Amino acid sequence: MSPSVGRVREMVSKELRQLLRDFRMRGLIFVAPLIQLMVFGYAVNTDVPNTETFVVDHDHTAVSRELIDAFQRTGYFEVVGRSERPADLARALDRSEAIVGIEIPPGFARRLAAGGPADVQILLDGSSSNTATVAQGYATRIVQRFALEHLPAGVSPPAGVDLRVRPWYNPTLESRVYNVPAVMGLLLLLMSLVLTALSIVREREDGTLEQLLVSPLTPTEFLLGKTLPAALVALVDLVTISVLSIVWFHIPLRGSVLALLAAAILFILAAIALGLLISTISHTQQEAFMTMFLLLLPSIILSGFFYPISSMPRVFQIITLVNPTRHFLEIVRAVFLKGAGFVPLWNHYVWLAVIAAATMALAIARFARTTARGE
C-alpha cells in the first residue's frame, strides 16, 4: 500500500502544531540556534590580536623602545604591563595576566650599534599553546625585520628570496569566515537528531505510539509524519542561519545555492535517519538524550570543525570518512568560501548519500522490527 498523501499531511500538521504550541519549544527551535550562531561566530576565533604582553626593558634607549613599538604596531601584541624586575614578568605569566613576555637586557642598543649580536628574550606561556605558537611566529618575523633594518654600516641586506604570500579565498585571514558556515552543520545535526528521536521516543514513553499504530496510519506514513516536520524545521533553520551569516557576519556565499541545498538535504536525511535509529534503541527520552550526547561530541570533534583533519593520525582520518558531519562541513566551507560546485566536491556528495541511505535502511528495518515486537 502506497502512503496516502492526505493522511501524511494530517499527521505532519498535527506534529507541527504539537511542536510549536509551547512557546519554550518555539524558542528552542528558532531562537537557540541564533544564540549559538552568535556565540560561535564571535568566540571561535583563532586570530590572536592584542595578545597580552608584559615588557621588561632594562635598556631604556630609543632603540629598545623602537623594538617594542615594532611589536605593538602589528596589532598582535598589546603591552599590558611594564616593569624593571623580571620577577614581575614571572608573576604576570603565573597569573595568566600576560601570555607573552619581552625582556630586553641592558646594553642592547650598544651591542646593536657595535654590529651585534644583541640579545632579546621572548617568554611564552605554553599553557595556551595555540596562541603561543602563533605569537612565536609573529615575534620571529618582527625581530627578523627589525634586525634587517639595523644591519651594521657597510652590510647591505641580502636580496635573497622575495616570498610573496597570497592568501586565497580569505584575503584578510579572518578565522570567522571559516567557522560560521561550519556552525550550520552543527546546528542542523542537533536539530534534526533531537526532534526526530525525541518525538518518537516520547510517544513510546507515553504509550501513544501503539495508539497511532493501530490507527489507519501505516508505519511508512507514521515515519514520514514524524520525520518531515523535523526536516522542515531544519530547513527553516538552514535558511535563517545562512541569511544571518551572509548579512550579519558578511560571510561571502561564492558558490551556488543549489549545491548548498543539495548537500543540506542529504545531510538532514542522514541526521534524521540517525535520530530514528536512536529512537529504536531507546525506551525513554532520557536514554535517547544520553545516546545522542555520546554520539554528538565525537561526531563534532571528528568533523574537522575545530581541528584540521589533515593533522589527525591516519586511523582517525579514516574514521572521519563515515561521519556525515565531516562531509557536510567540507561542502559548506568550499561552497561558501571557494565557490566550489558539485564537480570538485563529488566524492563528499557520494559519501553523504551513501551514509544517509545506509543509516535510513538500517533505521527503518529496526523500527519495523521493534514495533512488530510491540516494544
Add this chain to the structure above:
Amino acid sequence: MSAWRLWAVARKEWIQLRRDTRSLALAFALPALLILLFGYAISLDVRHIPLAVLDHSHTPDSRRLVEALVAPRYFTVTTTLTREGELDDALRTGRVRLALVIPPSFARDLAAGRGAPVQLLLDASDANTATIAQNYADAIVARYSLAVGGRAVVLPVDLRTRVWYNETLESRNMVVPGLIAVIMSIIAAMLTALTIAREWERGTMEQLAATPVHRVEVVLGKLVPYIGIGFVDVTIAVVTGRVVFHVPVRGDLLLLAALTLLFLLAALGWGVFLSAALKSQLLATQAALITTYLPALLLSGFIFSISAMPLPLRVITHIVPARYFVTITKGIFLKAVGLETLWPEVLALAAFSAGGLGLALRSFRKELG
C-alpha cells in the same frame, strides 16, 4: 537538618542512578572517550601541512629552497604540479593547503642578487592554519635568504625564545587540564537536568515533598551521588592524562580536589535550578547545553583565547564559572601555582557555588511550598 535523612536521599538517588545504565555509561564513558579523542585524534599543532610545488626553475637552488621548507616537518610535499592551471584545482578541492610557485628565472635572479620572487599561495579559508603556515614559511625563507648568494649575513639581533609551562608547545598539555572543566560541566548539567527533570515530569518530586524530608536535605542529598561521579571522572582524567599522555601534573592535587568540589557545586546547583524551573527533560537538557556546555567549551579560554573576543563577549566570560576553573586547572597542572596566585579565581568560584546552591534551594521552595 538531619545527616541521616540526607544520607537516605543520597542512597535513594544512587540506587535509581545505578539502575539507569545509560546515564552511568555517559557519566563514565564520555570523559574517557573525550580524553582519548582529544589526546590521540586531535592536534592543534600544525605539522605536515600538505604542500604543492610548481617548480619552473628546475635548478639545484630551487630544489634547495623546497628542501629547506620541508626540513622542519611543518610542510610535506604531497603534490608536484607542472602547469599553472592545476593550482586552482589542487587548492579548491582541499588536496593541499598551500602551493609554492617558483618562476623559471629563480636561480638567475638569486645569483644576480636582485631578490628572486617566489609565490606562496595559501588556502586561507582556514585562517588559523594559514597564519601559522605563513609564519613558518616566512621564517624559513628568510633564513634561507641569509645563507645564499655566497656571502652569509649574520643578523645583529639574536632572538631567544623560551616557552614556559609547556616547553614543547604541545596542545595536548593545554587541552587535557582544560578538558576537565568541560567534562565537569557536561556531567553536572546533563545528569541533573535529566534525572531531576524526570522526577518533575513524572510527579515523583511531589511524593518526595510529602515525606518528612526537608528540602535542604532533598537538594543536598540528590547532589551527593553526582559529586561522587564528578570526582571519579576527575580521577580518570588526571590518571589518563598523566599515564597515557604524559601531561605534567606539577601542582597540588589536594587543592585541585577542593576546587573541583566548588566548581561541581556551582554547576550542579545550576542544573537543579534549571530542571525545577523548566520541568521538562527536553527543555532542561537544551538549556543546560546552551548555558553550561557551550560556554565551557567556547568562552572559558579552554582553546579559544578570550583576549581575541569582542568586548561584549569578553564581559560575558566573567559570568562563566568554567573560565575561572580552566585558569585553575591549567595553573595547578602546568604552572604549579597555589592559592597565593589563584585566590581571585577561587573567590569567584566560591561565589558561584554559593549562588548555584542558593538558586537550587530557592527553586525547590517555590515549587514545593
